Amino acid sequence: MVLDPALIELLCDVPGATAVYCVRDDRGRTMDTLKVIADPAGGYLAVYHCGVGQGIYEVHVATSSDLAAWTWRARLDGFASQPYVTALPDGGFLVAVEAGGAGTPPWLRLLDFASRADLLAGKASRTFDAPHTLVPRRKYAEGTPNIYAVSADRSHIDVGFHYFRQGKVDRQARGVLTGFADWSARREPQIDQALEWWGVHGNIGGRDMFGWKGREYLLVEGQGERSRWQTWRTYLYDAAERTAWPLPVRTHGGSAAIANPAVTLLDTPSGEPALLVTAYLFHDGAAEGEGGPLLYYRALGSP
Template identity: 75%
Template sequence: MPPPALVELLCDVSRATVHYEVRDDRGRTMDTLKVVPDPEGGYLAVYHCGVGRGMFEVHVATSPDLATWTSRARLDAFASQPHILGLDDGGFLVAIEAGGAGTPPWLRLLDYPTRADLLAGTAARTFDAPHTLVPRRKYAEGTPNIYSASADRERIEVGFHYFRRGRVDRQGRGVLEGFSEWSATPEPYIDSALERWGVRGNVGGRDAFRWDGREYLLVEGQTEVHGWHTWRTYLYDVAEQSAWPLPILTHGGSAAIANPSVTLLDLPSGEPGLVVTAYLFHVGAATGEGGPMLFHRATGRPSAGA
């Protein structure tokens, strides 16, 4: 079983500082946002917003307080589902789901050597991953997260989903070597762990974090194929290869909670804490809660190496 204290931190939104329907200063919804510390103080987030006809753009924004967000740059014009990793040298890697709107998506990696490059939307290197688990012209590989990167950026490990047998999304992991050589394998043990809880639809986005020396994932799963109201978030223990549903409780009781991310960081108060983001599908959302949600809470322990 997962640590009760961790489950409570991840689930009891009523005891957190929470923002529903998160938007940037231009009024754009910050869908599927991922937050990381800004090396110059405050916070950075990558996110996507709709631009019509099933198309999305990926943007980056900054915030001093996790409440107000200033749009800084568009990172990609035909993409969605971004994830960002800050590196020790002050640079950033961003992974996105490129394509969509009728074009089977693929994975794209963007390398920003400096904060200035990121906020200008100027990547030094771009890599488009070939489909390796499903045919490129028919099925999707997308919704990435970045597990890790070597100091020189020459080895990057990425999680993603692939559209298995043209029916449902399932989990995969890829490795990018030298920003040019890509390989990928399925991760059926994550799928199986969620399937034990009745997940029969898609197993999609995930985010990794460490707690008490153990590696965990937050993973979204859908109990019914095509049932948007059945999206739920699960906690996955990497060592045990076991998962548990997270009974996330919003103020209005929204049910369909997906696209989870979590980051351990120092809060605006200076306390160590965590920030959780998710997307509340409108088909299961309470009034005023649909769309991107962000909440943060103090953990009472150092944010690094928690």
């Protein structure tokens, strides 16, 4: 992999960015695993989950005008977590979540919102619960989705996720939903192998794709050792070369355990093009005052 120093700095230099630690909505909920996008109506949208009980989560949506103060709008799903949102050309939105938990092996769920008003009211026009295809449904998880691509008519939806391989570790997979009815999936061992080369023996989970100077990259979370939360790190994966590189992310206090990465190219509140990253800083390995959801962005300097 040929690393672009400018890209590495944008992804890793949190003190040099505009940063918000322990991101919360106006009702005091921590916005865990948040995914931020530009709001077509102006400002920004974010989906996120928050805990409501032991191992139980709910998914919500909030809006912001400045990427710092977030106003809660609606609950999108109960008994669900790890949300991802994408805006569609016809004014609708697609949200993917990891449904289940608290002893129930998770599965993937897609929620289709016909309009922004429906999204902010939490009224999905239809949902799809994906059947397990890579592991037994009653035993192991499939979850932590991202949305790679959606056709204009929603007939083809390309989704990334993880599966619990042999009941031991999460590994990467990709599925396609056709006609909002037919689901197929495959493993993505090339991503797993790229992180395993760096000694990742624990889980390989959430990911997000973005384009940079004509190349496609993923941010992927990898856990060095199973059951050790402080060993989570974020990796940059080059889709063309099928290689990965650990990102030396620096926070103000020196937090180490950085996971659940998501990335968006958007305009800042002042109108400058920017690269925005969100992540979760596990409290095992976090500096004082930094644990929880993190949001940071840097202007790119030119359109």
